[in-house]
Amino acid sequence: MSVPYAHTPRPDTGMTNARLGMGLFLAADxxxxxxxxxxxxxLRTAAGYWPVGREVLPMRLNxxxxxATATACAMALYAWxxxxxxxxxxxxxxxxxxxxxxxxxxxxxxxxxxxxxxAGPPAANTFLAIYYMLSAVVTVHVVTASxxxxxxxxxxxRLGDNLLLSRLGSVGLLWAFTxxxxxxCFISFYLL
Amino acid sequence: MRAETQKxxxxxxxxxGYFLGTDHRAVGLAYFVTGFAMFFTGLGIMMLMRWQxxxxxxPFPLLGRLxxxxxxxxxxGMLLPNFYNQLGxxxxxxxxxxxxxxxxxxGFGNYLVPLMVGAPNLAFPRLGRLGFWCYLVGIGVIYASxxxxxxxxxxxxxxxxxxxxxxxxxxIYWLVGIIFVYVSSLLLAINLIVTVVQLRKPxxxxxxxxxxxxxxxxxxxxxxxxxxxxxxxxxxxLSDRLVGTSFFLPGxxxxxxxxxxxxxxxxxxxxxxxxxxxxxxxxxVLILPALGMVGTIxxxxxxxxxxxYRGMVLSALFMGGMSFLVWAHHMFLTGMGATMNRFFxxxxxxISVPSVVIGGSLVLSLxxxxxxxxxxxxxxxxxxxxxxxxxLTGMPLAMPSTxxxxxxTMYVIGHFHYIVVLGTLFAVFGGMAHWFPRVSGRLLNxxxxxxxxxxxxxxxxxxxxxxxxxxxxxVSRRLYDGGASYAIGREVFFLNKAVTHSVIAFAVVQxxxxxxVLWSLRWGKxxxxxxxxxxxxxxxxxxxx
Numbered sequence: 001m002s003v004p005y006a007h008t009p010r011p012d013t014g015m016t017n018a019r020l021g022m023g024l025f026l027a028a029d030x031x032x033x034x035x036x037x038x039x040x041x042x043l044r045t046a047a048g049y050w051p052v053g054r055e056v057l058p059m060r061l062n063x064x065x066x067x068a069t070a071t072a073c074a075m076a077l078y079a080w081x082x083x084x085x086x087x088x089x090x091x092x093x094x095x096x097x098x099x100x101x102x103x104x105x106x107x108x109x110x111x112x113x114x115x116x117x118x119a120g121p122p123a124a125n126t127f128l129a130i131y132y133m134l135s136a137v138v139t140v141h142v143v144t145a146s147x148x149x150x151x152x153x154x155x156x157x158r159l160g161d162n163l164l165l166s167r168l169g170s171v172g173l174l175w176a177f178t179x180x181x182x183x184x185c186f187i188s189f190y191l192l
Numbered sequence: 193m194r195a196e197t198q199k200x201x202x203x204x205x206x207x208x209g210y211f212l213g214t215d216h217r218a219v220g221l222a223y224f225v226t227g228f229a230m231f232f233t234g235l236g237i238m239m240l241m242r243w244q245x246x247x248x249x250x251p252f253p254l255l256g257r258l259x260x261x262x263x264x265x266x267x268x269g270m271l272l273p274n275f276y277n278q279l280g281x282x283x284x285x286x287x288x289x290x291x292x293x294x295x296x297x298x299g300f301g302n303y304l305v306p307l308m309v310g311a312p313n314l315a316f317p318r319l320g321r322l323g324f325w326c327y328l329v330g331i332g333v334i335y336a337s338x339x340x341x342x343x344x345x346x347x348x349x350x351x352x353x354x355x356x357x358x359x360x361x362x363x364i365y366w367l368v369g370i371i372f373v374y375v376s377s378l379l380l381a382i383n384l385i386v387t388v389v390q391l392r393k394p395x396x397x398x399x400x401x402x403x404x405x406x407x408x409x410x411x412x413x414x415x416x417x418x419x420x421x422x423x424x425x426x427x428x429x430l431s432d433r434l435v436g437t438s439f440f441l442p443g444x445x446x447x448x449x450x451x452x453x454x455x456x457x458x459x460x461x462x463x464x465x466x467x468x469x470x471x472x473x474x475x476x477v478l479i480l481p482a483l484g485m486v487g488t489i490x491x492x493x494x495x496x497x498x499x500x501y502r503g504m505v506l507s508a509l510f511m512g513g514m515s516f517l518v519w520a521h522h523m524f525l526t527g528m529g530a531t532m533n534r535f536f537x538x539x540x541x542x543i544s545v546p547s548v549v550i551g552g553s554l555v556l557s558l559x560x561x562x563x564x565x566x567x568x569x570x571x572x573x574x575x576x577x578x579x580x581x582x583x584l585t586g587m588p589l590a591m592p593s594t595x596x597x598x599x600x601t602m603y604v605i606g607h608f609h610y611i612v613v614l615g616t617l618f619a620v621f622g623g624m625a626h627w628f629p630r631v632s633g634r635l636l637n638x639x640x641x642x643x644x645x646x647x648x649x650x651x652x653x654x655x656x657x658x659x660x661x662x663x664x665x666x667v668s669r670r671l672y673d674g675g676a677s678y679a680i681g682r683e684v685f686f687l688n689k690a691v692t693h694s695v696i697a698f699a700v701v702q703x704x705x706x707x708x709v710l711w712s713l714r715w716g717k718x719x720x721x722x723x724x725x726x727x728x729x730x731x732x733x734x735x736x737x
Binding site: 035 | 312313314315316317378381382385386389390391416417418419420421423424425427428431435436437438439457458459462465466469
């Protein structure tokens with residue numbers, strides 16, 4: 001027996017099952033990341049000394065990674081809102097979102113390498129431990145979102161209109177959350 | 193007749209459904225069977241611990257021969273202190289994470305919610321199956337720790353640092369297993385919420401949902417939003433153990449006279465905050481579906497609808513929301529300060545209001561009804577006063593002035609188990625008796641069910657009421673020798689033996705229940721289409737069981 005509203009929105013809720021499912025997943029994800037940021041705040045307020053991020057960590061590389069993530073997110077949302085256009089343009093936008101995501105990963109890898117060389121390993125102090133932990137969590141999000149963008153771009157020719165729109169919507173939501181995470185991370189370590 | 197429409201069974205068909213089935217009923221039954229297997233495992237662990245408390249230094253009967261005199265955990269069948277600790281951690285973990293939640297939400301939720309809302313299946317059938325696999329892997333990893341160097345985790349089901357970070361046992365297995373259980377709960381919760389919101393029968397409004405579905409919906413939201421902080425905490429603790437960070441270890445920590453080489457700045461209290469942010473809502477995860485089951489059984493056996501349905505639904509929602517604001521009443525002992533204490537005391541007292549509204553509505557639903565004392569109804573009726581005792585004994589724990597002297601005593605064990613065993617477990621038995629005909633097409637044997645009900649009620653009160661008395665006398669809840677070497681509360685240590693014998697009697701009575709289920713599956717009286725004349729959709733759906 002097929003499951004209703006898998007590809008077409010339910011009239012009274014205006015959502016497909018996947019869109020609601022992704023929204024709920026992101027709510028759980030927000031709680032997960034919220035717990036990590038709360039831990040950051042808890043540890044920082046309890047610490048006697050807390051280093052200044054700008055002086056210890058590779059701000060420029062992290063800033064460039066954030067910019068690449070923002071571009072990837074913008075392309076993913078553009079692919080979603082413009083999905084009524086041609087399949088080719090949708091494929092290009094979703095594909096470029098994955099590409100910008102890959103660039104963000106490269107820049108993050110460089111930043112982590114530089115942090116390891118200049119500041120030390122996670123075990124050196126709690127400041128570095130939480131920096132590496134949050135960076136790792138953001139990285140996992142970028143990897144997931146980039147992979148989903150790439151898969152959607154590759155499969156877009158074979159997907160029906162509704163299914164494609166539903167998938168692009170879910171990927172767009174994931175990218176938006178990833179950007180929010182990356183930006184919060186950047187602000188926490190460099191601007192606060 | 194449902195019994196006649198069943199296809200012939202078989203081990204192969206069962207295994208196929210158990211591991212691969214994507215129908216919500218197959219997934220629900222898989223959770224149910226596994227959850228009950230874990231329940232009996234947790235009960236077995238508790239019997240070992242209780243024997244040690246009643247007869248410290250004496251080997252457990254029969255096990256003396258199984259374990260040689262040089263066995264590292266139980267030489268000659270006698271528990272060593274460290275293994276006692278480990279069993280305590282495994283009992284709590286097993287019962288809360290691996291037994292009761294999977295039975296209530298994975299079993300009853302997956303099986304019944306789609307039927308009750310008129311949905312053809314879960315919204316994401318394959319995710320439902322994937323969630324069950326994650327649950328199985330979680331069980332496997334947690335129990336594999338028995339074979340690890342140092343044995344299973346030994347810092348309690350709460351895994352408080354610094355012990356959990358520094359101890360030599362299988363804490364890593366515990367952490368990895370809990371993360372798998374978290375993923376399972378996440379998939380389960382998403383599936384149930386989307387099923388209710390998206391797959392409701394067209395025209396079925398939210399205020400027309402059965403109360404049981406509402407409780408499952410609120411429970412799913414609690415699992416969805418409360419579990420992630422524990423997963424995050426687990427990740428941080430894994431990092432402390434594997435990478436050498438010190439999120440939960442403060443600088444200058446001295447263990448056995450040696451100052452540890454930790455990077456500093458960490459806090460053991462951070463774990464407690466993250467853990468209880470999940471673990472208090474988890475109590476409502478354990479009780480809300482039980483309230484939903486009782487709220488289904490009572491109308492079916494009184495012939496009248498629930499009293500104050502709308503108030504009950506709003507109370508369940510309020511209870512779910514408030515459960516996120518009460519976690520630190522488990523931490524009064526940590527010295528959070530008077531302001532924090534007052535805040536969490538107030539929120540904890542406020543959350544008792546919706547519990548009273550729901551409990552009161554269930555009692556008032558009996559008023560004027562043509563009550564039938566069917567086996568499910570007996571369990572439901574017993575649930576009400578037992579839940580009441582559990583709730584009322586919780587009130588002194590809400591206030592710091594009374595919480596602090598009672599916190600580490602047997603009183604807390606008694607209070608919690610009145611809620612979760614005499615409350616939730618009785619609702620589960622009631623639910624099994626009520627929906628067994630829907631699953632199998634047959635009725636459970638009435639006489640055996642009533643016998644099981646009476647004996648279980650007796651045994652469990654004989655187990656947990658003495659614990660309340662011991663707690664009031666100041667008996668600590670972490671005594672390896674049952675208190676033999678302590679001066680406080682000596683006048684109530686004689687209760688240890690009565691409690692232990694009652695636990696063993698309760699375990700024997702459960703064998704009766706198992707036999708009843710197995711016998712009734714084959715030879716039980718055919719149930720007909722709707723044996724309780726209930727008006728919920730699961731009885732009118734014509735899908736074969």
